[in-house]
Amino acid sequence: MRSFGLNEIWYMLQATQWTLYLSILTFVLGGSVGFFIALARCSRSRLLRAISGLYIQIFQSTPLLMQLFLIFFGLSLIGFRLPVLVAGSIALTFWASAFLGEIWRGCIEAVPEQQTEAADSLALTPWQQLRYVILPQASKIALPPTIGFFVQIIKNTSLTSIIGVTELMRASTNMNNATFEPMKVLAVASLIYFATCYPLSLISRKLENKLNVDH
Amino acid sequence: MDIVFQFGPVFKRMDLIIDGVTMTIQVALLSTFLGFLIGIICARIRIEGSKKAKFVVACYVEFIRNTPFLVQLFMFAFGLPQFVALLGFNIRPSPYYLAIIALSINLGAYSTEIIRAGLEAIPKSQIEAAQGLALTPFQIFSRISLPPAIAKVYPALSSQFILHMLGTSVISTISVQELTLSAGRIQSETFRAFESYFIVTAIYFALAIAFRIIFKLAARFALPWLHKTTNRS
Numbered sequence: 001m002r003s004f005g006l007n008e009i010w011y012m013l014q015a016t017q018w019t020l021y022l023s024i025l026t027f028v029l030g031g032s033v034g035f036f037i038a039l040a041r042c043s044r045s046r047l048l049r050a051i052s053g054l055y056i057q058i059f060q061s062t063p064l065l066m067q068l069f070l071i072f073f074g075l076s077l078i079g080f081r082l083p084v085l086v087a088g089s090i091a092l093t094f095w096a097s098a099f100l101g102e103i104w105r106g107c108i109e110a111v112p113e114q115q116t117e118a119a120d121s122l123a124l125t126p127w128q129q130l131r132y133v134i135l136p137q138a139s140k141i142a143l144p145p146t147i148g149f150f151v152q153i154i155k156n157t158s159l160t161s162i163i164g165v166t167e168l169m170r171a172s173t174n175m176n177n178a179t180f181e182p183m184k185v186l187a188v189a190s191l192i193y194f195a196t197c198y199p200l201s202l203i204s205r206k207l208e209n210k211l212n213v214d215h
Numbered sequence: 216m217d218i219v220f221q222f223g224p225v226f227k228r229m230d231l232i233i234d235g236v237t238m239t240i241q242v243a244l245l246s247t248f249l250g251f252l253i254g255i256i257c258a259r260i261r262i263e264g265s266k267k268a269k270f271v272v273a274c275y276v277e278f279i280r281n282t283p284f285l286v287q288l289f290m291f292a293f294g295l296p297q298f299v300a301l302l303g304f305n306i307r308p309s310p311y312y313l314a315i316i317a318l319s320i321n322l323g324a325y326s327t328e329i330i331r332a333g334l335e336a337i338p339k340s341q342i343e344a345a346q347g348l349a350l351t352p353f354q355i356f357s358r359i360s361l362p363p364a365i366a367k368v369y370p371a372l373s374s375q376f377i378l379h380m381l382g383t384s385v386i387s388t389i390s391v392q393e394l395t396l397s398a399g400r401i402q403s404e405t406f407r408a409f410e411s412y413f414i415v416t417a418i419y420f421a422l423a424i425a426f427r428i429i430f431k432l433a434a435r436f437a438l439p440w441l442h443k444t445t446n447r448s
Contacts, residue, residue, distance in 0.1 A: 058420065060423075061377070061381070061419070061420045061423035061424060062381065062416050062419050062420050062423070063381040063382065063384035063385075063395070063416075063419055064381075065384045065385060065387075065395060066384060066395070066398075066412060066415065066416040066419060067416075069398075069408075069412040070409065070412050070413060070416060073408040073409040073412060074409050077218060077408075077409050078218065151281065155281075155282065155283040155284070156283065158283035158285045158286065159283075159285060159385065161285070162388060169283065169285055169286065172286075172289075173289075176289075176293065181297075182289065182290075182293035182294045182297055183290075183294040183297055183298060186286060186289055186290045186293070186294050187294075189286050190278075190282045190286045190287075190290070193281065193282045193283060193286060194278060194281050194282055197281035197282070198277060198281045201277070201280065201281055
């Protein structure tokens with residue numbers, strides 16, 4: 001039987017990079033989709049609003065674990081033999097885009113109506129209004145909750161270990177099976193997660209407080 | 216390639232699904248009750264506890280909020296029995312109880328922050344008035360501060376409950392027989408993986424919507440009641 005030592009911790013740290021890659025990938029892809037979801041939620045077309053609303057509702061009202069399973073089994077059903085990493089990131093992207101879309105919708109709506117009206121009277125096109133008036137103000141409000149949600153993404157990448165992605169959580173389970181020392185292994189795993197997430201949470205809170213003072 | 220969906224075999228094991236739904240609701244409600252209780256106590260400590268107590272609660276909240284639930288669950292499922300064995304006790308708690316403990320402690324941290332926000336919004340003058348009427352600190356907290364604080368954060372608490380209920384799917388990993396594990400079992404019996412998970416996902420969706428409606432209806436009765444409690448005292 002292996003004992004839990006520096007080599008095992010090193011192995012877990014190496015697996016942590018996959019947690020980070022997966023988180024960043026999810027954030028970038030989910031953010032890109034989520035941006036359009038947010039715009040659709042705020043659009044003037046009722047149909048677009050309804051569709052994006054349903055999209056958000058579906059992904060916010062079902063467990064992420066189920067979304068992972070459905071994508072994982074669904075893709076292989078259609079005939080795609082994709083690595084679990086790809087299936088995992090697709091599911092996480094859907095999930096993250098729904099949440100980010102809803103967060104950013106709130107931020108866009110937080111920009112006062114008069115701003116749009118003023119931009120309208122300056123004869124800016126809708127795109128120009130968005131680009132030069134709404135988004136610069138909305139992005140300032142959006143920064144703290146977005147960083148907060150990034151922490152959620154990092155934590156939830158741990159669920160991909162259940163379908164077999166080798167990231168930090170999976171590596172911990174492997175180490176646990178090899179050494180039978182769950183307390184030590186899980187303590188190290190939680191410390192790594194904490195060390196990654198806590199600074200981000202602090203930054204998010206600092207920015208939020210600053211925003212509250214400014215307004 | 217043709218894909219044929221066969222939902223029939225899955226529907227034949229409806230008994231498993233119904234058991235799963237019952238267990239999911241039961242676990243969610245029980246752990247929510249305990250979690251909110253922890254949240255109320257910790258929120259009170261964060262506001263008027265001693266410096267040391269405040270620090271301990273802050274550590275608890277930050278630790279839980281910045282680590283994945285899966286790690287916490289495994290800590291209770293695998294770490295706790297090992298710890299108990301080291302202490303010399305020969306108890307093997309069932310996964311059900313370990314999951315309830317892990318879920319309650321997890322929700323406790325999140326609800327501490329929510330309830331604290333509600334408590335901070337209570338005007339100081341109300342508490343001073345209650346002190347002037349010689350109410351005990353416990354009376355002041357339970358009758359003056361808490362009811363309107365809960366009413367204020369009711370929407371946040373109810374959406375936290377929905378997230379929590381959906382999050383219980385993770386406890387299938389330590390083999391608690393809830394809805395997600397039902398899907399797993401049906402899948403291994405029928406080899407209809409996609410169909411099993413699809414139906415179970417739809418049930419989770421329906422549950423989330425149902426609870427959202429219940430909370431909206433309950434708000435009509437609960438919120439005036441919470442406010443009335445304050446006015447009466």
